[in-house]
Amino acid sequence: MSGLSGTKADDFINAARARGEAAVKDKQPRLTRLETAFRHAALKRRFQDERRRSGRMSRSAE
Numbered sequence: 001m002s003g004l005s006g007t008k009a010d011d012f013i014n015a016a017r018a019r020g021e022a023a024v025k026d027k028q029p030r031l032t033r034l035e036t037a038f039r040h041a042a043l044k045r046r047f048q049d050e051r052r053r054s055g056r057m058s059r060s061a062e
Contacts, residue, residue: 013034020038023029024046031039 016032016034017038020031020035021042023031023039024042029039
């Protein structure tokens with residue numbers, strides 16, 4: 001979806017995704033609902049990746 005451009009909806013969604021993912025490090029960002037959803041998804045993805053990495057490291061140490 002990163003290459004989509006042309007319609008107003010696609011541009012709006014891409015901008016919301018970029019703003020939501022950029023606000024991951026902020027404590028209490030002021031975002032729209034759509035931007036908040038993208039921020040939440042990015043946080044969830046980041047925590048899942050960290051959990052997978054730590055799980056692999058603990059298994060390899062055994």
